[in-house]
Amino acid sequence: MSAQAILQRLGAPLTVLVLLTLWELAARALALDGFPTATESLAQLPAILFDGQSLQSIGASLARMFAGIGLALLVAVPAGLAMGRNPTLARMLNPLLSAAYPVPKAALMPMVMLWFGVGDLSKILVIFLGVSLPLLYHSYHGAARLDDKLLWSAAAMGMRAPARLLRITLPGALPEVLLGCRVGLAMALIVMISSEMIARQSGAGDLLFNALDMALYPDVYAMIVILAALGFALDWAFEHLRLRLVHWAEPRQDAASGGNS
Amino acid sequence: MRRILETLVPAAPLILLFVVWESAARLGWAPPNLLPAPSLVLQRLLELLPDGEFLHHLGQTLIRLLGGFAIALVVGVSLGLLASRTGGGALITVVRVLAPIPKIALYPAFVLIFGYDHASKIALVVADTLFPILLATFHGARAVEPKLLWSAWAAGSGRFASLFTVTLPATLPAILTGCRVALLIACVTVFLAEMISSTDGLGHLLSLAARSFRMVDMFVPLLLISLIGLLLNVALQFARKHLLRGQS
Numbered sequence: 001m002s003a004q005a006i007l008q009r010l011g012a013p014l015t016v017l018v019l020l021t022l023w024e025l026a027a028r029a030l031a032l033d034g035f036p037t038a039t040e041s042l043a044q045l046p047a048i049l050f051d052g053q054s055l056q057s058i059g060a061s062l063a064r065m066f067a068g069i070g071l072a073l074l075v076a077v078p079a080g081l082a083m084g085r086n087p088t089l090a091r092m093l094n095p096l097l098s099a100a101y102p103v104p105k106a107a108l109m110p111m112v113m114l115w116f117g118v119g120d121l122s123k124i125l126v127i128f129l130g131v132s133l134p135l136l137y138h139s140y141h142g143a144a145r146l147d148d149k150l151l152w153s154a155a156a157m158g159m160r161a162p163a164r165l166l167r168i169t170l171p172g173a174l175p176e177v178l179l180g181c182r183v184g185l186a187m188a189l190i191v192m193i194s195s196e197m198i199a200r201q202s203g204a205g206d207l208l209f210n211a212l213d214m215a216l217y218p219d220v221y222a223m224i225v226i227l228a229a230l231g232f233a234l235d236w237a238f239e240h241l242r243l244r245l246v247h248w249a250e251p252r253q254d255a256a257s258g259g260n261s
Numbered sequence: 262m263r264r265i266l267e268t269l270v271p272a273a274p275l276i277l278l279f280v281v282w283e284s285a286a287r288l289g290w291a292p293p294n295l296l297p298a299p300s301l302v303l304q305r306l307l308e309l310l311p312d313g314e315f316l317h318h319l320g321q322t323l324i325r326l327l328g329g330f331a332i333a334l335v336v337g338v339s340l341g342l343l344a345s346r347t348g349g350g351a352l353i354t355v356v357r358v359l360a361p362i363p364k365i366a367l368y369p370a371f372v373l374i375f376g377y378d379h380a381s382k383i384a385l386v387v388a389d390t391l392f393p394i395l396l397a398t399f400h401g402a403r404a405v406e407p408k409l410l411w412s413a414w415a416a417g418s419g420r421f422a423s424l425f426t427v428t429l430p431a432t433l434p435a436i437l438t439g440c441r442v443a444l445l446i447a448c449v450t451v452f453l454a455e456m457i458s459s460t461d462g463l464g465h466l467l468s469l470a471a472r473s474f475r476m477v478d479m480f481v482p483l484l485l486i487s488l489i490g491l492l493l494n495v496a497l498q499f500a501r502k503h504l505l506r507g508q509s
Contacts, residue, residue: 102490
């Protein structure tokens, strides 16, 4: 292993260590009530992670998040791929997408709760909305960029349209679709936390603000550390999965973008 | 005539949506207290726009939105340009750890440190918009044709000065693309922060209306923040055309 590779592998833990040290020093220097030191906050981690109730809350949040993502995958990816291959459909849906893009999805929580009640359905729906847009956008661009000849050949050999979408368009657009999934995953976590902070009934976001209301400041920071670690871990795990699925596309994609520009 | 048609065709799906929604509300397919007609929401928005208190909330939101964005722009572009000269290994490592963190989770910490006023919300906007701008600048600056720099250096330009006279203008298209993403994120972030802490601003108006189930008043701030996002995007496109008029 070269020195650079070792440095790359140690980069992330080293960064975390440096950040924690900076936090500790800043907290000691400022000595604010609302800014406990890193050691004080991290000491609360086991109390939260081994507490059945808070674990259940976080677990329920994650279950809703994955339900929202799963639903978005089922709806947005086929819709995006179809848009990429059908210019009329794209012309119909694109204005709606651009109009929906700047709407803060988690802010829909109060309305959606009035429509669908305060249960899991509303929360899943809002996450679904947040994840769908990046998925649609990336699937659309991935499918639109696909070489037409591939689809013509398949059609000439008698493959029907739904099969072409599944067996030619999807694998061809997969690198771009997975890029959308990565954005969508980050989005899902953000929408999950913010909608729980807004609705304040259950889940990880609610846990965080409960600790804030009760002035349990080290707990607040411990929760933030947990959510930050969750964001990092999900992204890390997905990147490994993504590279495994589309490792064949990476160098080719670079060459193509280099050639075009 | 052709121009009118060309602008009308993309608008057609939006008009259709408006008509369907409007008739759903008017014809009583959906209870009006659950789904207000879009015309009512627009009318209410126009009624409120000259209102002093409403404008105050709008102003608070815009200060946080643009203030946070401006800080992120200056810091992100400077860091991105500097890192592009040093290879950026350290920067990329730090970004790889910090970028996937859901920044909204930091908001309670910002509230505890900076209080409930402008500072905590601006801090959240900066945290959320810094990375898109920083990464766009860094990758854009790395892709600048090296011959441009060599020519500038050969012509006697200093290493540091050329960062601003050569690299910055050549990176501008990439920076503007980063800004486009960042501006939309900034709109969403500031609105959510205002909904969560609910002291003032457009997000607070939504939370306030939700408490008394005033549906039309709930949609007004949501519509307005979305329009602000769209308008900022259009403004940026104009700025882009103006700034990049020399480049193809």
